[in-house]
Amino acid sequence: MEERTRAYLRGRFGDHYRQASVTPPPAANEREWGFIPWTEGPGETMVRHRSLLDLGEIEDFLGRRKPRHVYFSAGRYDEPSASTMSDKGWRSSDLVFDLDADHLPSVVLGEDSYAEMLAKCKDALLRLLDFLEEDFGFDDLTVVFSGGRGYHVHVRDERIRHLERDARREIVDYVRGIGLEFDELVDEESVAGTAGRSSPAQKRTLSTEGGWSARAHRHMLAVVDDLLAMEEADALDRLQEYDGIGEGKATAALNAARSNYEQLEAGNIDVHPAFYQLAKILLHEVVAADNAPIDEPVTTDTNRLIRLPGSLHGGSGLEVQRIDREDIDAFDPLVDPVPETFRGHDITVEVTDGGLVELDGDSFTLEAGNQTVPEHVGVFLMARGRAEKGKE
Amino acid sequence: MxxxxxxxxxxxxxxxxxxxxxxxxxxxxxxxxxxxxxxxxxxxxxxxxxxxxxxxxxxxxxxxxxxxxxxxxxxxxxxxxxxxxxxxxxxxxxxxxxxxxxxxxxxxxxxxxxxxxxxxxxxxxxxxxxxxxxxxxxxxxxxxxxxxxxxxxxxxxxxxxxxxxxxxxxxxxxxxxxxxxxxxxxxxxxxxxxxxxxxxxxxxxxxxxxxxxxxxxxxxREIDTVVPELFPPCMKSLLDQVQKGEHLEHHSRFAIATFLVGIGMTTDEIVDLFQVNPGFGEEATRYQVDHIRGDTSPTEYSTPACSTMQSYGDCVNMDDLCEAISHPMGYYEQKLDDTDEEELVDWREDEGDEEADA
Structure with missing residues (x-):
């Protein structure tokens, strides 16, 4: 990045911060703060181990220092500005989740557009929120667009803030479906002889109460409903697409599902050996379909620094934006986070790495060379290193 | 009070x-x-x-x-x-x-x-x-x-x-x-x-x-710990074959036996372990293990290094840790160090000791 580009971006970030209102996180003075200034050279050096006392009032600090990136710690400390973690005196940490398009298995890097990646990321976000709200029962969630390629969720529930790394890893494994064991999800109980001749001595059930077993149960019922709605021949074909299910087993499983539907609804999967085998296969499907592929280290690291909501992302010029829970569905990551400051006027940039840019509801195919573009597009390109500021 | x-x-x-x-x-x-x-x-x-x-x-x-x-x-x-x-x-x-x-x-x-x-x-x-x-x-x-x-x-x-x-x-x-x-x-x-x-x-x-x-x-404790889950992939694979009763080449049998001796198993324990395998007559196994141990020979044999394991085709299922070590024993020591000591269930203590964990 050329000096003139850096100076321009720094100046415009400053203009933005002088008008913007930034709400700090709760207990801001117990947290460590860090920022990356607009410095020369390819390496970015983070200034960290600062307390709010060192920085001053946050909005004032942002307007004065015009940093490229700003972070605060998930952790709360006795001495947030101490230079080592052991001297800081850890008290507790927010539970933070990071969904990054780069880490999503469904994203094809180099093929999916920025917009497609972000759309897949939002799907994952909704799955994550389902876990956090339904399974974990958290009601104090802060959802944030990261300003780059994904979303952050901050949980500040008092009952989990004290959790240490190992316990947080259990939460990661839960939302990612790691370590899920079919045999552990299934409850086995001995059934008395009166249950009928054909009934097995063991009755295996999926708990419908909650957790992955309830998810597996819902998925299984949905598949069964689909099968029962099909023509018999189609249903049998469909069943035989599963590994290890031949015509005989398909027929047996389908018949068992039809004649024991109420049992299945109640969670009993032991209606027939062939059906039991099918249920096992379906469980693996549910993990792939329902899990939220969060970035593990962010959640397990109790000292992690996280981007400050309300600040600008120095690699895109987009706002790191809090999203109200009810606005998530409608949220458009390529429109809503475009800062007002950069809207409504054009600037000239020298494009070095052209191509498609979709932003603020418009799309631009840019070629290398001098181009006049809306400022938010110019800022986006310069921040990403795809353009330099045009010479005046 | x-x-x-x-x-x-x-x-x-x-x-x-x-x-x-x-x-x-x-x-x-x-x-x-x-x-x-x-x-x-x-x-x-x-x-x-x-x-x-x-x-x-x-x-x-x-x-x-x-x-x-x-x-x-x-x-x-x-x-x-x-x-x-x-x-x-x-x-x-x-x-x-x-x-x-x-x-x-x-x-x-x-x-x-x-x-x-x-x-x-x-x-x-x-x-x-x-x-x-x-x-x-x-x-x-x-x-x-x-x-x-x-x-x-x-x-x-x-x-x-x-x-x-x-x-x-x-x-x-x-x-x-x-x-x-x-x-x-x-x-x-x-x-x-x-x-x-x-x-x-x-x-x-x-x-x-x-x-x-x-x-x-x-x-x-230094050496006397038998936790098969932490064995290097090569030894896991050999042990698996032994327990399935599959026939092992001499060099493979030698490798697993030296490894088990090296981590502190007695000849009796190894014989017990190998007995499921028809390829291991008790006397032959006992002799081989004692020999490796140095009881019946002037030399105490040690576990082959990774390079030897590789050249005999016994190196399988390499993982990240394998990249960082050059000897199966090094792998095992590293794994033991990385694991919380309480988590370690010694194989020899595991049997009949279930209620401690109930």
């Missing part, structure tokens, strides 16, 4: 009883050898066999030996000692309270005061986090993770639990195990602390004794 205090010395009310009796620890360690001896026994048994030994018949001695044992653990100030001690105290309390939970309902009117579940939950601030669910309990997920995160076994993993609206279902037996963990945390809390010189000076003999016990322990 009541018998209940002595049975559960970590309870707040037990500590209060000690405080109310205005006992001066400095004086105790200087004058009361019975208490100091019992305190030493608590810690020494914890290190050597994971128990706190037999309780002293006098309530006062038994109760006071607990704070003195904590002083000893603090003076020794070695991580493994603190951990084993807390574990042993928790096990002892667990045995007692599970028994008392079962008898409380029927024998309520008996002479001795017992501890019930409600009181124990309240002791650890779990009263609001745990609720009765009829055929078991619901535990708030934060409290559950505190107490279950380092339990062994897939069934404790949160992912395998019905979790709904922030609560985890557990059985009564599982709740007891969680309470045991809460006790372990309580005992560990604040250890080690700073001990005034006046008290430390009275306990030098006891501390020397514990250090001696610990050093013996480290010598034996």
């Amino acid at each position: 009541e018998p209940l205090h002595a049975r559960y010395p970590f309870l707040a009310r037990s500590r209060e009883a000690v405080e109310a009796a205005a006992v001066d620890l400095g004086e105790i360690v200087a004058t009361d050898e019975t208490v100091t001896a019992r305190a030493l026994e608590r810690v020494e048994s914890a290190i050597t066999d994971g128990t706190v030994g037999e309780p002293h018949r006098r309530t006062r001695v038994e109760l006071l030996s607990y704070p003195v044992a904590r002083v000893l653990v603090s003076l020794v100030d070695v991580h493994i000692c603190t951990r084993k001690y807390a574990q042993a105290e928790a096990e002892a309390a667990y045995d007692r309270f599970t028994e008392e939970f079962e008898t409380t309902t029927e024998l309520k009117s008996t002479q001795r005061e017992t501890l019930d579940r409600t009181e124990l939950l309240a002791e650890f601030d779990l009263a609001s986090a745990v609720s009765d669910a009829g055929d078991g309990y619901r535990v708030e997920v934060g409290a559950y993770l505190d107490l279950a995160a380092d339990q062994r076994g897939d069934s404790w993993r949160l992912v395998n639990r019905p979790l709904a609206d922030g609560e985890v279902r557990v059985t009564a037996e599982e709740l007891n195990v969680l309470l045991k963990q809460a006790i372990r945390h309580r005992v560990t809390d604040g250890l080690p602390f700073t001990v005034p010189d006046a008290i430390a000076d009275e306990l030098t003999e006891e501390v020397d004794r514990l250090e001696e016990v610990l050093s013996e322990l480290e010598l034996t």
